[in-house]
Amino acid sequence: MGVIDTDIQSPGIHVLFGMDEEQIDKSLNDYLWGRCNIEDTAYNVSARIGKGEVIVMGADIFLIPSSIRAGEIARVLREGYDVSMLNEGFRALVKRLKLDYLVIDTHPGLNEETLLSIAISDILFIILRPDQQDFQGTAVTVDVARKLEVPHLYLVINKALSSYDFADLKKRAEQIYDSPVAAILPLSEDVARLQSTDIFSLRFPDHPVSAAIRQIVGYVEAIGQ
Structure with a gap:
């Protein structure tokens, strides 16, 4: 499985895996600017993983981080990059690393790379908070995803x-969207x-948050079968 951080303006997934600036030699930014191949930015x-209560068994997990160097982030904001290279990179990663799944973490909201990620995804999970601001913004994202014909939303x-009454919250959200x-x-x-x-x-496999995450995984596994 691969996990790629396309939130180039404010990357953060690397922290979850205990990686810092000194441990990231090449990043997604290097690929987008033609400095290396996409697989060169993948870290096993x-x-x-597996230092907590649960040990992950099975195949490898690769992280493709975005650069956390201030100068690199500033360059993205100043110069941009060829977004079409993301599509090529995604497909190359799956093929060259023989991935079963590629998880794409995007920047909040809608921008060019987010639209591309949505367009090529087989499964899209839209995360929202139960407040009016997020509910309105999510409506736009859902509409865009439908127009892009995402297979599973x-x-x-x-x-x-x-x-909160979780059952009522679930029912209302499903009716709205x-x-x-x-x-x-x-x-x-x-x-x-x-x-x-x-x-x-x-770390906490029996926690209610972990149980909810396993529900999400269940949807992915069901589609992949």
């Missing part, structure tokens, strides 16, 4: 207060307390 992070409601809710993640101090220093669901 399998050994960094799901909603994931994040940071839901424990006082005419899309299934894959999971509702409760607002959790435990997640905040971990401070992104580890994969939460591996």
Whole structure:
């Protein structure tokens, strides 16, 4: 499996795998600017996973990070890049690393690379919070995804207060967007307390947040069968 951070303006997934600037020799930015092949930016992070209560068994997990160097981020904002190279890179990663799945993390909202990622995805999970601002913004994203004919579209409601009626929240969201809710993640101090220093669901497999994440995985596995 591969995980690629396309949030080039504000990357962050590398933190979950315990990687810092000194450990990232080549990043997605280097590929987009023609400095290397896309597979050269892939880091096998399998050994960094499984230090909690659960050990991940099976195939390798590759992380393709975006650069966290201030100068590189500033260059993206100033000069941009050829977004079409992302599409080529995604397909090359799947082929050359023999990936079963490629998880694409995008920048919040809609921009050119997000639209491309949506357009080529087999499965799209749209994460939203249960507030009016997110509900309105999500409506636009859902509409765009439908126009791009994404095969499988799901909603994931994040940071839901424990006082909410989750069944009612799920029903309302599905009625508003005419899309299934894959999971509702409760607002959790435990997640905040971990401070992104580890994969939460591996450290705390019996936590309600981890249970919700397994629901999401279940949808992916069902489609892949």
